[in-house]
């Protein structure tokens with residue numbers, strides 16, 4: 001295994017040995033290819049550079065106590081990438097090819113999968129983009145799919161912790177009939193200014209409301225939102241948020257724990273009724289929310305007066321992590337154990 005200070009690793013790019021590539025040319029995807037280069041040779045008129053024909057994914061592999069490597073719900077990421085391709089008129093990558101590429105890249109970089117005890121994991125980043133040249137606004141005729149990996153440290157270095165978020169109505173991430181439901185680069189470009197502003201003010205990120213009416217809750221930075229009230233898990237249904245695979249998994253686990261699950265438009269005033277709140281996504285599983293400050297209305301929604309995560313957030317977090325690391329059984333077939 002690589003000699004890395006796993007516990008103190010952050011979330012950043014670190015070179016590994018190989019990446020997997022696959023080219024779409026003449027109307028068909030080719031064979032998977034191994035590469036040890038971190039660079040690509042790209043046409044200056046590639047549609048990805050001019051018209052944002054680009055989509056990506058993010059998932060993780062975990063090393064268990066038994067030393068085995070487990071990949072979490074990669075079929076879901078494969079399908080979400082297909083949706084993003086449909087939304088940007090890019091060539092769809094078959095689900096099986098995606099899965100094969102992910103398994104191969106993890107296997108080839110096995111020595112970078114952090115040890116169980118570290119709480120770190122291997123982040124897997126698939127990207128697909130238009131490489132063919134166009135000058136008019138048109139889809140490319142050629143595409144490239146790449147998967148690379150990078151080891152990332154435990155999200156909570158000082159233990160499972162709460163953070164504050166902020167509502168600022170001057171920023172939108174995506175429009176109701178726009179691209180928010182796809183994992184495309186433009187959405188992240190659109191969030192950088194707001195994210196930076198939030199960080200400068202000491203928040204972990206922006207808490208987005210729906211762009212049209214500013215009445216309903218959308219997302220928290222690059223994570224879905226859920227609130228807990230009266231033994232119920234409540235999460236927004238919206239056409240402008242990314243369908244989070246973590247959220248989808250938590251809804252299943254919440255139901256199994258005996259909670260009611262509601263996925264529906266959530267009015268912003270409802271924040272005042274939640275006993276617990278969390279942001280969820282691949283990076284942290286759950287990032288419990290301490291409070292949400294409404295910057296424009298000078299109001300605070302407080303969930304954690306003592307700064308500690310709520311009991312249900314913690315239970316859900318521990319349960320999903322235990323499945324990912326193989327500490328508990330996987331009754332839903334979410335895990336692929338690497339051979």
Ligand SMILES: Cc1ncc(COP(=O)(O)O)c(C=O)c1O
Nearest residue numbers: 222223224242244245246281282
């Ligand atoms: C905008 C946005 N929302 C939500 C999520 C969470 O999705 P997932 O649980 O699939 O990681 C992500 C990605 O992590 C994201 O970028």
